[in-house]
Amino acid sequence: MPLDLLTSIASVRARLDAVRVAGTTVGFVPTMGALHGGHGKLIEAARRDCGSVVVSIFVNPLQFDREDDLRKYPRTLDTDRDMCERLGVNVIFAPTVEEIYPTPPSCTISVGHLADHLCGPRRPGHFESIATIVTKLVDIVEPHRAYFGEKDYQQLTIIRTLIGDLNIRTAIIGVPTLREADGLAMSSRNRLLSAAERPLATALYLALGEANRLILSGVTDSERVAREAAARVPARPGLRLEYLEIVDPATLQPVTRIDRPVRVAGALWVGTTRLIDNVASAPPDVATQ
Numbered sequence: 001m002p003l004d005l006l007t008s009i010a011s012v013r014a015r016l017d018a019v020r021v022a023g024t025t026v027g028f029v030p031t032m033g034a035l036h037g038g039h040g041k042l043i044e045a046a047r048r049d050c051g052s053v054v055v056s057i058f059v060n061p062l063q064f065d066r067e068d069d070l071r072k073y074p075r076t077l078d079t080d081r082d083m084c085e086r087l088g089v090n091v092i093f094a095p096t097v098e099e100i101y102p103t104p105p106s107c108t109i110s111v112g113h114l115a116d117h118l119c120g121p122r123r124p125g126h127f128e129s130i131a132t133i134v135t136k137l138v139d140i141v142e143p144h145r146a147y148f149g150e151k152d153y154q155q156l157t158i159i160r161t162l163i164g165d166l167n168i169r170t171a172i173i174g175v176p177t178l179r180e181a182d183g184l185a186m187s188s189r190n191r192l193l194s195a196a197e198r199p200l201a202t203a204l205y206l207a208l209g210e211a212n213r214l215i216l217s218g219v220t221d222s223e224r225v226a227r228e229a230a231a232r233v234p235a236r237p238g239l240r241l242e243y244l245e246i247v248d249p250a251t252l253q254p255v256t257r258i259d260r261p262v263r264v265a266g267a268l269w270v271g272t273t274r275l276i277d278n279v280a281s282a283p284p285d286v287a288t289q
């Protein structure tokens with residue numbers, strides 16, 4: 001089946017109503033475009049599980065807390081379309097901002113304490129805006145299954161919780177982070193790094209790895225783990241660790257004593273690019289989640 005690129009909500013609904021009536025399972029991969037190998041993994045998982053795969057490409061202005069970040073965000077629709085075609089995507093939904101927000105929304109989704117830590121306090125309103133756009137997109141596409149990367153762990157956890165709390169009938173599938181050979185998590189933002197910055201960007205992965213090593217060796221004091229892991233980020237101009245925190249994987253609240261599975265997450269500034277990453281960890285003899 002040829003790949004359809006649709007831009008209106010009405011056309012997506014009509015196209016997918018027919019798909020569902022035919023009894024075909026719909027898999028959905030919401031993205032902001034600038035597709036990379038990590039998105040490829042989400043699409044492949046959807047392709048394996050579902051008869052029809054929909055990818056949305058929409059740079060959601062509401063979730064950007066800085067004007068320059070929104071302006072700089074890479075937009076690569078032609079190459080995104082080629083990749084979707086290669087991976088057997090059936091529908092790309094690429095709406096305009098006006099199609100999605102004909103007027104600024106008065107009603108948005110609140111995410112409660114799930115945004116109290118990690119990226120939440122550093123990006124006010126970010127997760128409310130993500131929860132709102134994902135709810136809108138899921139309502140438009142009505143997928144049986146939707147796929148999100150574990151790299152954005154706080155986003156994934158908020159979306160899982162939102163879908164449960166609102167009784168939305170879409171299964172949320174988390175897909176493990178895809179990494180470059182040196183450990184850097186694949187991200188659309190990596191293409192904003194200069195050649196000189198690129199090698200420095202692995203510092204976050206190395207710090208998270210150090211936290212995991214300490215936890216696996218039996219250190220239970222999370223403050224010590226975070227401090228010693230953060231010390232792995234070298235003092236180099238342009239490199240700044242914004243945070244490195246250890247949280248409960250479901251509630252995203254800080255953990256003081258590491259006696260159960262945890263998520264270690266961080267954000268690193270490399271020049272003017274902000275990168276995030278996380279790893280699952282657990283004390284010795286306890287399985288990670």
Ligand code: PAF
Pocket residue numbers: 030031032033058060063130133134152155
């Ligand atoms: O992860 C992303 O690309 C975005 O936050 C999402 C889920 C597509 C919402 O805009």
